[in-house]
Amino acid sequence: MNRKATTMKDQRIVIFDTTLRDGEQCPGASMNMREKLEVARQLARLRVDVIEAGFPISSEGDFHAVHTIAREIKGPVIAGLARCVPADIDRAAAAIKPAGRRGRIHVFLATSKIHREHKLKKAQDEILRLAVEGVRRARSHVRDVEFSPEDGSRTEPDFLVQVCRAVVGAGATTVNIPDTVGWSVPEQFGALISHLYHAVPEFQSGQAVISVHCHNDLGLAVANSLAAIRAGARQIECTVNGIGERAGNASLEEVVMALQTRRDYYPGLRCGVETREILKSSRLVARMSGLMVQRNKAIVGENAFAHSSGIHQDGVLKKRETYEIMDPVDVGWGGTELPLTKHSGRAAVAARLRQLGFALRDDDLAAVFTRFKQIGDKKKFVYDDDLAALVEGRITEVQETWSLVYLHVTSGNETVPTATVRLRHANRSKTAQLVQDASIGDGPVDAALRAIDRLTGTHGKLMEYSLRAVSQGMDALGEVTAKVDFGDGVLVTGRDASTDVIEASARAYLNAVNRHLGARKCRRCAVPQVSK
Ligand code: KIV
Ligand code: ZN
Numbered sequence: 001m002n003r004k005a006t007t008m009k010d011q012r013i014v015i016f017d018t019t020l021r022d023g024e025q026c027p028g029a030s031m032n033m034r035e036k037l038e039v040a041r042q043l044a045r046l047r048v049d050v051i052e053a054g055f056p057i058s059s060e061g062d063f064h065a066v067h068t069i070a071r072e073i074k075g076p077v078i079a080g081l082a083r084c085v086p087a088d089i090d091r092a093a094a095a096i097k098p099a100g101r102r103g104r105i106h107v108f109l110a111t112s113k114i115h116r117e118h119k120l121k122k123a124q125d126e127i128l129r130l131a132v133e134g135v136r137r138a139r140s141h142v143r144d145v146e147f148s149p150e151d152g153s154r155t156e157p158d159f160l161v162q163v164c165r166a167v168v169g170a171g172a173t174t175v176n177i178p179d180t181v182g183w184s185v186p187e188q189f190g191a192l193i194s195h196l197y198h199a200v201p202e203f204q205s206g207q208a209v210i211s212v213h214c215h216n217d218l219g220l221a222v223a224n225s226l227a228a229i230r231a232g233a234r235q236i237e238c239t240v241n242g243i244g245e246r247a248g249n250a251s252l253e254e255v256v257m258a259l260q261t262r263r264d265y266y267p268g269l270r271c272g273v274e275t276r277e278i279l280k281s282s283r284l285v286a287r288m289s290g291l292m293v294q295r296n297k298a299i300v301g302e303n304a305f306a307h308s309s310g311i312h313q314d315g316v317l318k319k320r321e322t323y324e325i326m327d328p329v330d331v332g333w334g335g336t337e338l339p340l341t342k343h344s345g346r347a348a349v350a351a352r353l354r355q356l357g358f359a360l361r362d363d364d365l366a367a368v369f370t371r372f373k374q375i376g377d378k379k380k381f382v383y384d385d386d387l388a389a390l391v392e393g394r395i396t397e398v399q400e401t402w403s404l405v406y407l408h409v410t411s412g413n414e415t416v417p418t419a420t421v422r423l424r425h426a427n428r429s430k431t432a433q434l435v436q437d438a439s440i441g442d443g444p445v446d447a448a449l450r451a452i453d454r455l456t457g458t459h460g461k462l463m464e465y466s467l468r469a470v471s472q473g474m475d476a477l478g479e480v481t482a483k484v485d486f487g488d489g490v491l492v493t494g495r496d497a498s499t500d501v502i503e504a505s506a507r508a509y510l511n512a513v514n515r516h517l518g519a520r521k522c523r524r525c526a527v528p529q530v531s532k
Pocket of ligand 2: 022180213245
């Protein structure tokens with residue numbers, strides 16, 4: 001990435017990815033360490049400029065994730081979020097330290113009247129003072145400091161100019177204007193950015209970059225981000241699949257492809273994203289976060305390049321551009337694939353995994369290969385998507401307190417659905433580790449989950465359940481994602497895949513149970529959660 005701040009004359013748009021911070025804040029999207037690291041690796045392959053890896057003060061887990069990503073991921077700048085509080089800033093600095101000169105501290109403080117008066121109970125001069133002190137403290141740790149006036153779009157424009165000038169004076173190299181509550185509309189937001197650009201000489205001289213961070217409450221996050229670019233913004237904060245707080249953030253793939261596809265309207269503007277990695281990134285984030293992408297989602301939805309009307313199909317066959325404004329290959333769709341079979345050896349599987357971008361440790365490869373052989377016995381062809389699901393299943397594996405040993409289900413239109421389940425406990429003596437019980441339920445899945453609850457002593461409420469075919473054919477793997485509330489209001493995501501959908505459901509639920517038990521253990525030693 002070009003470390004010198006960009007000016008409006010510069011044509012480089014910095015892509016700041018916040019999938020692992022704002023995206024992960026989305027209820028039910030929380031990821032464990034390995035999942036975050038895998039997403040970060042993919043973001044590096046996608047060639048984003050900045051990865052916001054987390055909010056280090058918020059928990060031990062977040063600190064550890066940011067620290068590990070800063071150590072492991074080469075290429076992008078690694079940012080850690082901090083409130084304008086010394087302890088937060090110092091903690092963020094410690095977390096990003098392994099990234100060295102690629103480390104960024106992102107400090108934020110609310111500036112709008114409603115936040116000042118009701119949330120912070122502070123006057124404008126106090127806000128200015130705290131913002132400057134926060135930026136100075138961050139600068140004492142790193143050269144690369146970003147400041148965000150939270151709820152910037154609803155802040156009085158003249159006060160916002162004062163804030164921008166003050167923080168740039170204190171050493172901020174990027175000033176990010178968040179549309180925190182997704183209130184803006186494109187013309188107005190563009191005008192605000194233009195006003196700031198012209199009122200702050202350091203933005204014109206290139207001493208600091210204007211960034212924007214748009215939320216999607218009115219479905220305008222991408223439109224607002226693009227309007228801001230036309231007005232002088234040179235960094236866009238966004239997330240893969242647009243995941244994020246409430247309705248989400250600006251979607252990375254939409255912003256990037258809008259700039260590329262409409263080069264005529266954004267002449268010369270470019271970003272460094274490797275667009276052919278977009279689909280893979282989308283699928284990985286969907287699996288890791290448990291937030292599935294709707295079929296008609298632009299760029300990455302199943303229907304994004306599917307033409308169903310005869311007239312359209314005819315047109316595309318005659319000339320693709322009649323109905324396609326982008327080449328699907330440019331975002332990672334298409335390509336012919338030679339599926340593997342049960343006869344494929346370990347070397348062939350390892351080679352295909354490398355092609356798919358997975359760098360697995362030997363123990364992970366061994367586990368994936370064992371699962372591959374099991375699946376290969378049940379289905380004729382193992383496709384790339386099946387393999388990716390196996391790898392991602394391995395990544396999402398957690399310390400298995402309980403594992404499934406045996407499942408037997410009876411069901412039918414005249415039968416009371418009944419499940420018999422046998423589980424193994426990881427830490428009990430040999431004689432006590434196997435437990436077995438049976439339960440009836442509304443259906444076979446319900447019966448199986450009830451039996452698991454009886455055996456594990458948990459009482460999960462299934463809040464969301466989705467089943468999708470991972471690849472093509474009648475024998476496709478069925479992948480189940482279950483979001484479960486174990487009574488504490490936290491949504492825990494469990495996931496697994498099998499050619500048998502009842503087994504996949506039981507395994508996904510058990511994955512959630514194990515995560516819940518693991519998190520409970522972790523919470524006992526974690527620092528308290530903070531709110532903004
Ligand atoms: O939406 C927001 O205001 C944020 C800030 C922390 C940048 O996420
Ligand atoms: Zn946000």
